[in-house]
Amino acid sequence: MLPASPSGRNVPVVPDADQAREWAEQELSRTVYQEAKPSLLDRFWRWVGDFLANLLDGLSGVDPTLGVLLLAAGAAAVLAAVLFLIKPRLNARRRKELFDAEDIKVAVDHRLLAEEAAARGEWDTALAERLRAVIRSAEERVILEPRAGRTAAEAGRALAASFPAAAEEIAWLARRFDEVRYGHLGADSADAARARDLDSLLERSNPSASPVVGAVLAVPR
Numbered sequence: 001m002l003p004a005s006p007s008g009r010n011v012p013v014v015p016d017a018d019q020a021r022e023w024a025e026q027e028l029s030r031t032v033y034q035e036a037k038p039s040l041l042d043r044f045w046r047w048v049g050d051f052l053a054n055l056l057d058g059l060s061g062v063d064p065t066l067g068v069l070l071l072a073a074g075a076a077a078v079l080a081a082v083l084f085l086i087k088p089r090l091n092a093r094r095r096k097e098l099f100d101a102e103d104i105k106v107a108v109d110h111r112l113l114a115e116e117a118a119a120r121g122e123w124d125t126a127l128a129e130r131l132r133a134v135i136r137s138a139e140e141r142v143i144l145e146p147r148a149g150r151t152a153a154e155a156g157r158a159l160a161a162s163f164p165a166a167a168e169e170i171a172w173l174a175r176r177f178d179e180v181r182y183g184h185l186g187a188d189s190a191d192a193a194r195a196r197d198l199d200s201l202l203e204r205s206n207p208s209a210s211p212v213v214g215a216v217l218a219v220p221r
Contacts, residue, residue, distance in 0.1 A: 097150065123189060134159070
C-alpha cells in the first residue's frame with residue numbers, strides 16, 4: 001500500500017522482513033500462481049530427464065561394458081519410480097469384488113475351502129473363503145439376491161440389514177476381507193475362528209427382513 005504524503009502524493013512503503021514475507025505469501029497464494037505450478041507428474045518427468053542427462057554425462061570416458069550396466073541400473077531405477085507412482089492409482093481404481101469372475105461355487109464348497117486353508121494355516125484364504133460362504137449361503141437361502149460384481153462391503157451392508165443382531169460382526173468380516181485381499185493386512189487364526197463362528201451363527205438364525213425384492217417367492221430357510 002502507498003500512503004499519502006502531506007503533499008497528497010503516494011510514497012512507497014518499505015516493509016520490514018516479516019511484512020515482506022507475508023506480502024509474498026499472499027501474492028503467491030493467488031490462483032494464477034497455483035495453476036502455474038507444475039504437477040507431480042510434470043516434476044517427475046523433469047526429474048527423469050535430469051537423471052538420465054546426468055547419467056549420460058557421467059558415462060563419458062567410462063568403459064563401454066560398465067556404461068551399459070550403469071544405463072541398465074538407471075533404467076531400472078526409473079521403472080521402479082514409475083511403478084511406485086502408478087501402482088497406488090491402479091489399486092485405487094480396482095473394484096474390490098467379492099467373487100472372482102469365474103467363481104461359481106456354492107456355499108458348501110467355500111466352507112470346505114475355508115476349512116482346508118485353516119488346516120494348512122493359510123489364514124488369509126480361510127477368512128476370504130468364509131465370507132464367500134456366508135454371502136453365497138445368503139443367496140441360496142433367498143436372503144440376498146445374487147448379483148455379479150458385488151463387493152464385500154456391499155454384500156456386508158445388505159446382509160447386515162437382514163441380521164441386525166449380527167451387523168457388527170458382518171461389517172467386521174467384510175472389512176477384514178478387503179484388508180486381507182487388497183490392503184495386505186494378513187489374517188490370523190483368531191480371525192479365521194471368528195469368521196467361522198459368524199458363519200455358524202447366521203446358519204442357525206432367521207433373517208429379520210423379508211425376502212429380497214425381485215427374487216422368486218420363497219420362504220427363507
